[in-house]
Amino acid sequence: MADKRDYYEILGVSKTATESEIKSAFRKKAKECHPDLNPGDKAKEAQFKELNEAAEILSDPDKRAKYDQFGHAAFDPSMGGQDPFAGGGFGGFGDFGDILGQMFGGGFGGFGGGQTRNGPIPGDDLRYNLTITFEEAAFGAEKEITIPREETCETCHGTGAKPGTEPVTCKTCNGTGQVRTQQSTILGSFTSTRPCTACHGTGKIISDPCSDCRGAGRVRKNLKKKVKIPAGIDNGQSLCLRGMGSAGHRGGPNGDLYVTISVRPHRQFVRKGFDLYLEIPISYTTAALGGSLTVPTLKESVKYQVPAGTQTGSTFRLRDQGIQRLNANGKGDLLVTVNIEVPKHLNDEQKKLLEQFAETLGESAEGRSSKKSSFGRGSNGKK
Ligand SMILES: [Zn+2]
Ligand SMILES: [Zn+2]
Numbered sequence: 001m002a003d004k005r006d007y008y009e010i011l012g013v014s015k016t017a018t019e020s021e022i023k024s025a026f027r028k029k030a031k032e033c034h035p036d037l038n039p040g041d042k043a044k045e046a047q048f049k050e051l052n053e054a055a056e057i058l059s060d061p062d063k064r065a066k067y068d069q070f071g072h073a074a075f076d077p078s079m080g081g082q083d084p085f086a087g088g089g090f091g092g093f094g095d096f097g098d099i100l101g102q103m104f105g106g107g108f109g110g111f112g113g114g115q116t117r118n119g120p121i122p123g124d125d126l127r128y129n130l131t132i133t134f135e136e137a138a139f140g141a142e143k144e145i146t147i148p149r150e151e152t153c154e155t156c157h158g159t160g161a162k163p164g165t166e167p168v169t170c171k172t173c174n175g176t177g178q179v180r181t182q183q184s185t186i187l188g189s190f191t192s193t194r195p196c197t198a199c200h201g202t203g204k205i206i207s208d209p210c211s212d213c214r215g216a217g218r219v220r221k222n223l224k225k226k227v228k229i230p231a232g233i234d235n236g237q238s239l240c241l242r243g244m245g246s247a248g249h250r251g252g253p254n255g256d257l258y259v260t261i262s263v264r265p266h267r268q269f270v271r272k273g274f275d276l277y278l279e280i281p282i283s284y285t286t287a288a289l290g291g292s293l294t295v296p297t298l299k300e301s302v303k304y305q306v307p308a309g310t311q312t313g314s315t316f317r318l319r320d321q322g323i324q325r326l327n328a329n330g331k332g333d334l335l336v337t338v339n340i341e342v343p344k345h346l347n348d349e350q351k352k353l354l355e356q357f358a359e360t361l362g363e364s365a366e367g368r369s370s371k372k373s374s375f376g377r378g379s380n381g382k383k
Contacts, residue, residue, distance in 0.1 A: 274332025
């Protein structure tokens with residue numbers, strides 16, 4: 001979620017703003033872009049959503065502290081943080097519901113957790129799992145995905161009524177979506193309200209439903225979408241495509257689409273962060289004498305000079321031969337671990353030369369030759 005704006009910037013407050021400053025900034029800005037006051041304005045809807053999110057995080061001292069420390073990553077589900085909208089949504093945080101209640105006379109539907117059914121309701125967020133290759137993650141890619149989602153019915157433009165007809169105001173509740181009942185008891189009369197059953201709380205009756213969506217106002221369609229995968233993305237990270245989720249109801253904003261990336265492992269390289277790890281064999285002589293080593297990278301092979309006396313298991317760091325840093329400049333490194341290969345089959349001449357070499361080290365040839373070996377002469381050469 002690298003395209004996310006800074007929460008303080010969204011609210012137009014400083015990093016040291018007090019809680020009441022944050023609330024008053026939110027109140028002022030929410031008035032400008034509230035969807036109820038700007039019906040059909042997608043940009044304002046998105047702005048309002050962004051504003052809600054910023055206010056939710058910054059008005060909660062715990063969440064604010066996390067945000068100050070980790071930024072958006074603290075709440076990015078792919079980073080193992082907490083989804084700010086998991087559990088409750090906007091209705092859950094006390095004060096803001098009140099603020100909006102005052103502002104809009106209590107009829108704050110949709111964003112408030114659905115107390116009223118005839119306000120705008122945001123569309124569902126969608127999730128999609130996309131598997132890509134190791135190279136696609138390293139270099140970036142563009143992939144087309146197909147995902148079923150609810151879209152506004154084009155035939156009726158979301159009203160649910162057959163073209164040429166319109167939903168009519170419910171007579172039972174006079175369009176309020178609620179019915180009041182009065183009960184007389186010994187203690188006096190009580191008035192209670194409950195959702196209207198005739199219109200299911202919507203306030204409208206569709207007498208002639210649209211044949212394409214059967215009155216729902218939305219239809220299920222397959223969305224084909226090209227997704228740009230940024231270079232450096234890693235397994236388990238998500239991309240958020242704002243407004244690409246299901247269509248909202250009654251002018252509510254679209255949900256978002258979260259694309260979670262699975263990266264196939266590479267047959268040679270192992271990735272940790274932006275660094276690559278590789279193990280390659282090296283001959284005994286190259287290790288002992290030093291020499292040029294051909295090291296594969298993700299793009300092409302490079303030469304690396306190993307020093308004389310290289311031990312098995314040694315690791316060399318090749319700077320900037322790793323993976324492009326996600327949304328940043330520079331690359332990680334390539335860490336090459338060399339393993340000395342001991343030859344399995346030697347011809348007579350090679351054996352002879354190695355034995356001569358061993359003698360120069362003061363090692364005895366005794367006990368090495370398999371033909372001469374017998375029990376009781378257990379030592380494998382002394383040092
Ligand atoms: Zn329709
Ligand atoms: Zn009704």
